[in-house]
Amino acid sequence: MRAGDDLPGRDEVGAPPACGGKRRRMPAEVRPELVSLLPADRDRVRGLLTAKGGHCESCGGTDFEIGHALYLGFLFLDEDDDAYMVALTCRNLECAHPHTAIRLHENDFLSGDGTLARAATWLASAPPR
Amino acid sequence: MTTTFDYPVWLRVDHWLNVLFVTLIIRSGIEILATHPKLYWNDDSRPGSEWARFTRKVMPKNKLYDTLDEEEDYSPFISLPGHAQLGIGRHWHFVAVIGWILVGLSYYILLFTTGQWHRYWPASWSIFPEAWNDIVTYMTFNLPPLLPGEPLDAMQKLAYAGVIFGLAPFQILTGAAQSPAVEARFPWYVRMFGGRQWARSLHFIGLVAFIGFIIIHLSMVFFWGWGHLTAAMIFGSIRNTHWATALSLLIIAAIVAVHVAATLWSLRNPRSVQRVLDAVVAVVRRPLLRPLNSRQHYPERKLTAQHRVNGKPPCSVEYKVMAVHNFADWRLRVGGLVENPVTLDLAGLRALGEPEMQRVMHNCVQGWTSIGQWGGLHLSALVELVRPLPEAKYICSMTMQDNDRDEPSSHGGGQFYEVMDLELAYKPQTILAYEMNGKPLPIKHGAPLRLRVETQVGFKMAKWINRIEFINDYSGIGKGAGGWREDNVYYAKDVEI
Amino acid sequence: MVAVIERWKRSRLYELLRLKGYVAFNLPRTVTVLGATLLTGIAAAHVYVLTSRPALPTSFFVYTAILGACCLLTAASLWLGRNPRVPQVGWFIGDLVSVAFLAVYLATRAMTLPGMVAVTGRWDFAPGTMAGMLALGFIAVHMSVLLGINVSYPQRQPWFD
Numbered sequence: 001m002r003a004g005d006d007l008p009g010r011d012e013v014g015a016p017p018a019c020g021g022k023r024r025r026m027p028a029e030v031r032p033e034l035v036s037l038l039p040a041d042r043d044r045v046r047g048l049l050t051a052k053g054g055h056c057e058s059c060g061g062t063d064f065e066i067g068h069a070l071y072l073g074f075l076f077l078d079e080d081d082d083a084y085m086v087a088l089t090c091r092n093l094e095c096a097h098p099h100t101a102i103r104l105h106e107n108d109f110l111s112g113d114g115t116l117a118r119a120a121t122w123l124a125s126a127p128p129r
Numbered sequence: 130m131t132t133t134f135d136y137p138v139w140l141r142v143d144h145w146l147n148v149l150f151v152t153l154i155i156r157s158g159i160e161i162l163a164t165h166p167k168l169y170w171n172d173d174s175r176p177g178s179e180w181a182r183f184t185r186k187v188m189p190k191n192k193l194y195d196t197l198d199e200e201e202d203y204s205p206f207i208s209l210p211g212h213a214q215l216g217i218g219r220h221w222h223f224v225a226v227i228g229w230i231l232v233g234l235s236y237y238i239l240l241f242t243t244g245q246w247h248r249y250w251p252a253s254w255s256i257f258p259e260a261w262n263d264i265v266t267y268m269t270f271n272l273p274p275l276l277p278g279e280p281l282d283a284m285q286k287l288a289y290a291g292v293i294f295g296l297a298p299f300q301i302l303t304g305a306a307q308s309p310a311v312e313a314r315f316p317w318y319v320r321m322f323g324g325r326q327w328a329r330s331l332h333f334i335g336l337v338a339f340i341g342f343i344i345i346h347l348s349m350v351f352f353w354g355w356g357h358l359t360a361a362m363i364f365g366s367i368r369n370t371h372w373a374t375a376l377s378l379l380i381i382a383a384i385v386a387v388h389v390a391a392t393l394w395s396l397r398n399p400r401s402v403q404r405v406l407d408a409v410v411a412v413v414r415r416p417l418l419r420p421l422n423s424r425q426h427y428p429e430r431k432l433t434a435q436h437r438v439n440g441k442p443p444c445s446v447e448y449k450v451m452a453v454h455n456f457a458d459w460r461l462r463v464g465g466l467v468e469n470p471v472t473l474d475l476a477g478l479r480a481l482g483e484p485e486m487q488r489v490m491h492n493c494v495q496g497w498t499s500i501g502q503w504g505g506l507h508l509s510a511l512v513e514l515v516r517p518l519p520e521a522k523y524i525c526s527m528t529m530q531d532n533d534r535d536e537p538s539s540h541g542g543g544q545f546y547e548v549m550d551l552e553l554a555y556k557p558q559t560i561l562a563y564e565m566n567g568k569p570l571p572i573k574h575g576a577p578l579r580l581r582v583e584t585q586v587g588f589k590m591a592k593w594i595n596r597i598e599f600i601n602d603y604s605g606i607g608k609g610a611g612g613w614r615e616d617n618v619y620y621a622k623d624v625e626i
Numbered sequence: 627m628v629a630v631i632e633r634w635k636r637s638r639l640y641e642l643l644r645l646k647g648y649v650a651f652n653l654p655r656t657v658t659v660l661g662a663t664l665l666t667g668i669a670a671a672h673v674y675v676l677t678s679r680p681a682l683p684t685s686f687f688v689y690t691a692i693l694g695a696c697c698l699l700t701a702a703s704l705w706l707g708r709n710p711r712v713p714q715v716g717w718f719i720g721d722l723v724s725v726a727f728l729a730v731y732l733a734t735r736a737m738t739l740p741g742m743v744a745v746t747g748r749w750d751f752a753p754g755t756m757a758g759m760l761a762l763g764f765i766a767v768h769m770s771v772l773l774g775i776n777v778s779y780p781q782r783q784p785w786f787d
Contacts, residue, residue, distance in 0.1 A: 030455040031569040031576070070453045075193050075572055077537070078444045087453040099454045122193075124571035127432035127502065177786040185647040188787035199787075201648075269750035 032124035034068035035117045042066045044109040056090040058097040064088040074121045082106040132244035136365040143236045153225035156209035160218025163201045165495035169326040173433040174497035195439045197538040210395030216619035217395045220406035249290045259283035303332040309492035310584040310625035313423035325498045403619040418625035423558040423583035427488040433499040438573050443529040456577035465598035466521035482510040487558045493587040504564030508554040521599040523548050526591040541617030547591045548603045548611040558583040586624035588614045644773035652783040657776045662701035664764040669694035671757035683741035696723045707780030717768045724761035
């Protein structure tokens, strides 16, 4: 994908384009830049964690709850164009610092189109219409 | 009383002082323009909607860019001091404006008390057909007749009246409309010009008009007789025209020397320029503008679709992990000279009071504006919680942004921080904002917490805050100028204009 | 032709004339109004001379009619934006009209034409100076469009930032 070409323009605000009634990845209600992942996306993240031997830096645990995703490529200069951060919460109740995350490329875990996830970062300040 | 239109000494002195101040204002004004070399007719400063641009830079489409990236670097030959030194440019601009207004006031007072204002103000409507006849005469490559008993022809009289009684006050009025304190307290005043960006664009058109006037004025003096006219403006009468020519060139050389000295001083020792000139400007700024309080209530339909930004979010892993967890792990440490230092998370901060919501215009120091809705805690609520000690005079907001890492377009490195006077915490619409446009504060606008101080220019409103300190002396923080931009770009600490 | 244009665009003079790209305006309608006004002004100046000076020969009348028609038709064509090529060609025709007028005007400063003593062979002729300024102004405005400093209707600057 060429950057900027097929994405909702930064001067276009309002509802994301309709996608025929399929389940779609929505901006999270917690904050506008975060997107909720589909179950299939979460499964892929879990698979990648297992494959990479991911573990909690605080307690060493390997069981995580997979949260929202944040597209990094637009907001942060030091990130690749297709970089995302996915929230991980260590399921160990004794863990002192359960919140961590994993950096992934779009094609690694997102099934389908990353358009909305990307647009969420630059439409985050759009006023209500 | 019949006034003799001679050249009294005050008129001559004011004329040459005017040359000095107007040229300083023009060069420093171009420096200010360089920091956001785009002009708009809309208060959103919507990217791509500008009607004029004075830059070759093209911004990326796929990455966040800010208005620091858009700054231009102009030569010191056209801007004072040049080389993208906005802070210094602003100091020269405001000092020169103060000087120019004082000269102008003396001129007005003396013009009207001596009756000399008749030399500029037309006595009858016949001036217009006479001026047209003058234009026709100029187009035959001849000089038209002077008005009877006057040192000017009709066209010149109209032109001087236009500049002295029209263009000059117009520039002052459109300049004042660009003060955030004036705009915040009197939004109707700015609306009178069509909006903040209209005022800025009109101010630029006024600059072009002044430059046009200067070119035509110098041509007229040349064609009518440089020696004669400079004799009148130096000696008060037409005599010793060769000496007058020499002296006029000497005066111009002296004015050029002042410009050169100002430029060299600014580029070689900007810190001293900042200190000296801001001390002068503060004498006027403080009593006139500090008492103003923000009373902005823009309607929802005026909210900017894509509010511009300055500064880039912290690129640290910690910040990104906090962000993806909705800043659940973010803490605000409030301490320093207080009785009750606290550490708050977002929920704790929200619990301190009902959020205040305000729809206001953001006035960036670079000149662009956007209108946004901000929601958060009034800063005075936090102040009352921590109970500053009697010696506390300032509030220092420290942020998670590191300019070495996060902002390649910045003029220096290090942690971003800003210092403001404690009294500003009690002003209306001074809030710690955690919401924007009805949603949690976006990352590019300072998530999870930023400051809003609506009578100040935008750079005072620190973003990505994680620490607030109450202090009595900021000289030991950073480079001691009262903020990161003050340290590195030599802005004033107090920026009601 | 394309190669010539490419070389011209790489030349130093081109860079200097376009102020190295540091100045640009996005005022297509204003520029087009200005261009049309300048052309109309040339026509108006000639009509003024015709009506204010009796006993000018028929040749001047014919010259004014042709020049005036060219100016006004060209000015109108600048607004026919449905096909962008039409106003583009219109601007070039405006240049031709302006240059043609300037050539005639300058040539008739050097010589006095029979029956037109009052309007030829002299420089101190205000309507002529005015029309000359308008013609030079039109060429300058069109140059600014060709250099990218300005745009004319129906074009817009491709700015997004």
